[in-house]
Amino acid sequence: GAGVSQSPSNKVTEKGKDVELRCDPISGHTALYWYRQSLGQGLEFLIYFQGNSAPDKSGLPSDRFSAERTGGSVSTLTIQRTQQEDSAVYLCASSSTGTGYNEQFFGPGTRLTVL
Amino acid sequence: AQTVTQSQPEMSVQEAETVTLSCTYDTSESNYYLFWYKQPPSRQMILVIRQEAYKQQNATENRFSVNFQKAAKSFSLKISDSQLGDTAMYFCASGRDNYGQNFVFGPGTRLSVLP
Numbered sequence: 001g002a003g004v005s006q007s008p009s010n011k012v013t014e015k016g017k018d019v020e021l022r023c024d025p026i027s028g029h030t031a032l033y034w035y036r037q038s039l040g041q042g043l044e045f046l047i048y049f050q051g052n053s054a055p056d057k058s059g060l061p062s063d064r065f066s067a068e069r070t071g072g073s074v075s076t077l078t079i080q081r082t083q084q085e086d087s088a089v090y091l092c093a094s095s096s097t098g099t100g101y102n103e104q105f106f107g108p109g110t111r112l113t114v115l
Numbered sequence: 116a117q118t119v120t121q122s123q124p125e126m127s128v129q130e131a132e133t134v135t136l137s138c139t140y141d142t143s144e145s146n147y148y149l150f151w152y153k154q155p156p157s158r159q160m161i162l163v164i165r166q167e168a169y170k171q172q173n174a175t176e177n178r179f180s181v182n183f184q185k186a187a188k189s190f191s192l193k194i195s196d197s198q199l200g201d202t203a204m205y206f207c208a209s210g211r212d213n214y215g216q217n218f219v220f221g222p223g224t225r226l227s228v229l230p
Contacts, residue, residue, distance in 0.1 A: 003159075031214075033216065040222065040223075042119070042208070042219075043218070043220040045215065045216050045217075048215065048216040058216070091158075091160065093160070103162055104160075104162070104215050106159055106161070107159065108157055108158050108159045109159075111158075
Protein backbone atom coordinates (compact mmCIF):
# COMPACT_ATOMS: atom_id res chain seq x y z
CA GLY A 1 0.00 0.00 0.00
CA ALA A 2 2.90 2.39 -0.59
CA GLY A 3 2.18 5.82 -1.95
CA VAL A 4 4.06 7.73 -4.62
CA SER A 5 7.76 7.85 -3.86
CA GLN A 6 10.41 10.16 -5.25
CA SER A 7 14.16 10.16 -5.06
CA PRO A 8 16.34 11.82 -4.13
CA SER A 9 14.59 13.91 -1.52
CA ASN A 10 17.09 16.70 -2.00
CA LYS A 11 19.61 17.31 -4.75
CA VAL A 12 22.28 19.99 -4.88
CA THR A 13 24.14 20.38 -8.14
CA GLU A 14 26.38 22.81 -9.91
CA LYS A 15 25.24 24.93 -12.79
CA GLY A 16 25.77 23.12 -16.08
CA LYS A 17 25.49 19.60 -14.68
CA ASP A 18 22.77 17.13 -15.64
CA VAL A 19 20.38 15.73 -13.03
CA GLU A 20 17.92 12.84 -12.96
CA LEU A 21 14.90 12.78 -10.69
CA ARG A 22 12.98 9.58 -10.12
CA CYS A 23 9.30 8.92 -9.47
CA ASP A 24 7.77 5.61 -8.44
CA PRO A 25 3.97 5.83 -8.84
CA ILE A 26 1.33 3.86 -7.01
CA SER A 27 1.13 0.35 -8.43
CA GLY A 28 -1.55 0.09 -11.08
CA HIS A 29 -1.84 3.80 -11.72
CA THR A 30 -1.67 4.43 -15.43
CA ALA A 31 -1.44 8.22 -15.32
CA LEU A 32 1.69 10.02 -14.12
CA TYR A 33 2.34 13.75 -13.88
CA TRP A 34 5.40 15.90 -13.21
CA TYR A 35 5.05 19.40 -11.77
CA ARG A 36 7.49 22.10 -10.76
CA GLN A 37 6.99 24.27 -7.70
CA SER A 38 9.20 27.32 -7.54
CA LEU A 39 9.63 29.21 -4.29
CA GLY A 40 6.44 31.04 -3.37
CA GLN A 41 4.61 29.74 -6.42
CA GLY A 42 1.90 27.23 -7.11
CA LEU A 43 2.47 24.13 -9.15
CA GLU A 44 3.44 24.35 -12.79
CA PHE A 45 2.59 21.37 -15.00
CA LEU A 46 5.53 19.85 -16.86
CA ILE A 47 4.60 16.54 -18.48
CA TYR A 48 1.89 13.85 -18.40
CA PHE A 49 2.08 10.15 -19.18
CA GLN A 50 -1.01 8.02 -19.77
CA GLY A 51 -0.49 4.32 -20.39
CA ASN A 52 1.21 3.67 -23.71
CA SER A 53 0.07 6.92 -25.29
CA ALA A 54 2.51 9.59 -26.37
CA PRO A 55 3.20 11.85 -23.40
CA ASP A 56 1.82 15.37 -23.17
CA LYS A 57 5.00 17.47 -23.05
CA SER A 58 3.28 20.81 -23.41
CA GLY A 59 4.49 22.08 -20.03
CA LEU A 60 8.21 21.46 -20.44
CA PRO A 61 9.92 24.87 -20.23
CA SER A 62 12.82 24.13 -22.56
CA ASP A 63 14.50 21.34 -24.51
CA ARG A 64 16.85 20.84 -21.56
CA PHE A 65 13.97 19.07 -19.83
CA SER A 66 12.92 15.55 -20.79
CA ALA A 67 11.17 12.66 -19.14
CA GLU A 68 10.58 9.02 -19.77
CA ARG A 69 8.46 6.33 -18.24
CA THR A 70 9.74 2.82 -18.53
CA GLY A 71 7.34 -0.11 -18.59
CA GLY A 72 4.45 2.12 -17.71
CA SER A 73 5.68 2.48 -14.15
CA VAL A 74 8.77 4.34 -12.93
CA SER A 75 9.46 7.73 -14.48
CA THR A 76 12.64 9.76 -14.70
CA LEU A 77 12.76 13.51 -15.24
CA THR A 78 16.08 14.66 -16.66
CA ILE A 79 17.32 18.23 -16.66
CA GLN A 80 20.39 18.82 -18.79
CA ARG A 81 22.86 21.67 -18.30
CA THR A 82 21.06 22.87 -15.19
CA GLN A 83 20.59 26.59 -14.61
CA GLN A 84 19.98 28.43 -11.35
CA GLU A 85 16.38 29.13 -12.38
CA ASP A 86 15.78 25.37 -12.40
CA SER A 87 16.01 25.41 -8.60
CA ALA A 88 12.59 24.29 -7.36
CA VAL A 89 10.69 21.39 -5.85
CA TYR A 90 9.76 18.82 -8.48
CA LEU A 91 6.59 16.92 -7.63
CA CYS A 92 5.29 13.76 -9.19
CA ALA A 93 1.70 12.52 -9.00
CA SER A 94 -0.10 9.45 -10.23
CA SER A 95 -3.72 8.50 -10.69
CA SER A 96 -5.84 5.72 -12.02
CA THR A 97 -7.95 6.45 -15.07
CA GLY A 98 -11.49 5.55 -15.81
CA THR A 99 -14.94 6.97 -15.71
CA GLY A 100 -15.58 9.62 -13.14
CA TYR A 101 -13.08 11.46 -11.02
CA ASN A 102 -9.56 10.08 -10.62
CA GLU A 103 -7.73 11.72 -7.75
CA GLN A 104 -4.06 12.50 -8.15
CA PHE A 105 -1.80 11.21 -5.40
CA PHE A 106 1.37 13.20 -4.95
CA GLY A 107 4.84 12.21 -3.89
CA PRO A 108 6.91 14.21 -1.39
CA GLY A 109 8.91 15.89 -4.13
CA THR A 110 12.58 16.41 -4.86
CA ARG A 111 14.07 19.74 -3.84
CA LEU A 112 16.61 20.71 -6.50
CA THR A 113 19.15 23.41 -5.75
CA VAL A 114 21.41 24.59 -8.56
CA LEU A 115 24.44 26.52 -7.32
CA ALA B 116 -6.86 30.67 -20.46
CA GLN B 117 -7.40 29.97 -16.80
CA THR B 118 -6.04 32.01 -13.92
CA VAL B 119 -6.28 31.47 -10.18
CA THR B 120 -5.63 34.16 -7.58
CA GLN B 121 -5.14 33.78 -3.86
CA SER B 122 -4.89 37.22 -2.30
CA GLN B 123 -3.82 36.13 1.19
CA PRO B 124 -0.17 35.04 1.24
CA GLU B 125 -0.32 34.22 4.95
CA MET B 126 -3.01 33.73 7.56
CA SER B 127 -3.19 32.55 11.14
CA VAL B 128 -5.98 31.23 13.30
CA GLN B 129 -6.32 30.10 16.89
CA GLU B 130 -6.87 26.44 17.48
CA ALA B 131 -10.57 25.47 17.49
CA GLU B 132 -11.59 28.61 15.64
CA THR B 133 -12.80 29.02 12.07
CA VAL B 134 -10.83 30.48 9.19
CA THR B 135 -11.70 31.22 5.57
CA LEU B 136 -9.19 31.21 2.74
CA SER B 137 -10.03 33.17 -0.39
CA CYS B 138 -9.66 32.15 -4.01
CA THR B 139 -10.84 33.76 -7.21
CA TYR B 140 -10.45 32.33 -10.66
CA ASP B 141 -11.10 33.13 -14.25
CA THR B 142 -11.92 30.67 -16.97
CA SER B 143 -13.63 30.64 -20.33
CA GLU B 144 -14.75 27.05 -19.90
CA SER B 145 -18.44 26.35 -19.54
CA ASN B 146 -17.78 23.46 -17.22
CA TYR B 147 -14.78 23.07 -14.98
CA TYR B 148 -13.57 21.78 -11.65
CA LEU B 149 -12.20 23.57 -8.62
CA PHE B 150 -9.92 22.13 -5.99
CA TRP B 151 -8.27 22.95 -2.70
CA TYR B 152 -5.00 21.19 -1.94
CA LYS B 153 -3.06 21.17 1.32
CA GLN B 154 0.73 20.98 1.40
CA PRO B 155 2.14 20.40 4.90
CA PRO B 156 5.86 20.76 5.65
CA SER B 157 6.33 17.21 4.38
CA ARG B 158 5.71 18.73 0.90
CA GLN B 159 3.18 16.08 -0.03
CA MET B 160 0.16 17.66 -1.72
CA ILE B 161 -3.12 16.34 -0.40
CA LEU B 162 -6.52 16.93 -1.95
CA VAL B 163 -8.78 18.60 0.60
CA ILE B 164 -11.95 19.17 -1.35
CA ARG B 165 -13.18 19.52 -4.89
CA GLN B 166 -16.19 21.12 -6.56
CA GLU B 167 -17.69 20.53 -9.95
CA ALA B 168 -18.81 23.84 -11.37
CA TYR B 169 -22.14 22.58 -12.65
CA LYS B 170 -23.14 21.58 -9.13
CA GLN B 171 -24.73 24.41 -7.21
CA GLN B 172 -24.42 22.74 -3.83
CA ASN B 173 -21.27 23.64 -1.94
CA ALA B 174 -18.95 20.71 -1.30
CA THR B 175 -18.14 19.70 2.27
CA GLU B 176 -15.63 17.25 3.74
CA ASN B 177 -15.86 16.99 7.51
CA ARG B 178 -14.43 20.27 8.90
CA PHE B 179 -13.76 21.65 5.42
CA SER B 180 -16.38 23.35 3.30
CA VAL B 181 -16.39 25.70 0.35
CA ASN B 182 -18.38 28.75 -0.58
CA PHE B 183 -18.69 28.53 -4.35
CA GLN B 184 -19.99 31.70 -5.97
CA LYS B 185 -20.01 30.90 -9.67
CA ALA B 186 -21.11 34.31 -10.93
CA ALA B 187 -18.41 36.01 -8.88
CA LYS B 188 -15.86 33.29 -9.78
CA SER B 189 -15.05 32.86 -6.13
CA PHE B 190 -14.19 29.61 -4.35
CA SER B 191 -13.31 30.13 -0.70
CA LEU B 192 -12.37 27.39 1.76
CA LYS B 193 -13.70 27.39 5.31
CA ILE B 194 -11.93 25.36 7.95
CA SER B 195 -13.97 24.87 11.10
CA ASP B 196 -12.59 23.83 14.50
CA SER B 197 -9.03 24.43 13.29
CA GLN B 198 -6.46 21.92 14.46
CA LEU B 199 -2.68 22.21 14.76
CA GLY B 200 -2.37 19.64 11.97
CA ASP B 201 -4.10 22.05 9.60
CA THR B 202 -0.94 24.17 9.51
CA ALA B 203 0.16 24.04 5.88
CA MET B 204 0.20 25.80 2.53
CA TYR B 205 -3.18 25.73 0.86
CA PHE B 206 -3.47 25.90 -2.91
CA CYS B 207 -6.57 26.62 -4.91
CA ALA B 208 -6.67 25.12 -8.39
CA SER B 209 -9.00 25.00 -11.34
CA GLY B 210 -9.15 22.55 -14.19
CA ARG B 211 -11.23 22.24 -17.30
CA ASP B 212 -11.42 18.51 -16.67
CA ASN B 213 -10.12 15.95 -14.24
CA TYR B 214 -6.72 15.71 -15.92
CA GLY B 215 -3.93 17.36 -14.02
CA GLN B 216 -2.11 18.72 -17.02
CA ASN B 217 -4.96 21.15 -17.39
CA PHE B 218 -4.89 22.35 -13.81
CA VAL B 219 -3.93 25.90 -12.94
CA PHE B 220 -2.77 26.47 -9.38
CA GLY B 221 -2.85 29.66 -7.36
CA PRO B 222 0.25 30.89 -5.50
CA GLY B 223 -0.94 29.52 -2.18
CA THR B 224 -1.85 30.74 1.29
CA ARG B 225 0.33 29.79 4.23
CA LEU B 226 -1.95 28.97 7.18
CA SER B 227 -0.64 28.77 10.71
CA VAL B 228 -2.85 27.33 13.43
CA LEU B 229 -1.78 28.72 16.80
CA PRO B 230 -2.15 26.83 20.07
